[in-house]
Amino acid sequence: MPCRVRRAVLMTALGLSCVVPAVQSAHAALGGSPMTPPAGASVITQTVSSAAVMHAASGAASAASAPSSYTVRETTLGNGxxxxxxxxxxxxxxxxxxxxxxxxxxxxxxxxxxxxxxAGVEAVRAARGGHGPVAVEQGSLVVHSGGHMGAFAGQAWLPQALPAGVSGTDIQ
Incomplete structure (x- = not known):
C-alpha cells in the first residue's frame, strides 16, 4: 500500500481521536456492556421481540428460527x-x-x-481512495458510517452475535 494512503488513513484516525473526544463520549462497547449515559443525556429503553420484527419483514415468523427478545436503548446526548x-x-x-x-x-x-x-477503513480507502461513506463488512464486524457536517449516521453490528430472527437491517 502506498505510504501516502497509509499516512492519510492514519491522519484521519488521529484526527478523529483528537476531535471526537471533544464530542460527548458515549462509553459503550460493541460486544460488551451498554453505555453509561453521560450527564445531560436522556435514555429510552424498549424490549423488542424478534418474532414481531420477523412478522413485519416476512409476513410470519418461521418455525425454524425461534423468536427471541432483545432490548433497544436509545440515548440522546446533550449535543443532539x-x-x-x-x-x-x-x-x-x-x-x-x-x-x-x-x-x-x-x-x-x-x-x-x-x-x-x-484496518477495514484503511483497506477501503486504499482500494477506492478519497473520502465519503465507509462500509466495512468483515465476517465478525460490520460498520456503515457516513454523513456530513451536521448530519452523521451509521450502524455497527456483530453478525455472529445477532439473536435468532434479527438481521443487520434491523440495526437502525
Missing amino acids: TVVREYLAADGTVFGLAWRGPQMPNLNDLLGTYFPQYL
Whole structure:
C-alpha cells in the first residue's frame, strides 16, 4: 500500500481521536456492556421481540428460527446525537446505530473492535481512495458510517452475535 494512503488513513484516525473526544463520549462497547449515559443525556429503553420484527419483514415468523427478545436503548446526548444500543438477553451490545449533528466517539462505541474497523477503513480507502461513506463488512464486524457536517449516521453490528430472527437491517 502506498505510504501516502497509509499516512492519510492514519491522519484521519488521529484526527478523529483528537476531535471526537471533544464530542460527548458515549462509553459503550460493541460486544460488551451498554453505555453509561453521560450527564445531560436522556435514555429510552424498549424490549423488542424478534418474532414481531420477523412478522413485519416476512409476513410470519418461521418455525425454524425461534423468536427471541432483545432490548433497544436509545440515548440522546446533550449535543443532539442519538445512539441506539441493541442488547442481547445477556445484556451484551450486539449492535449500535447513531445519527445526529456530531459523530459519536467510535473508539468508545466499537471498543475492542475499533482497531479492526480502522484496518477495514484503511483497506477501503486504499482500494477506492478519497473520502465519503465507509462500509466495512468483515465476517465478525460490520460498520456503515457516513454523513456530513451536521448530519452523521451509521450502524455497527456483530453478525455472529445477532439473536435468532434479527438481521443487520434491523440495526437502525
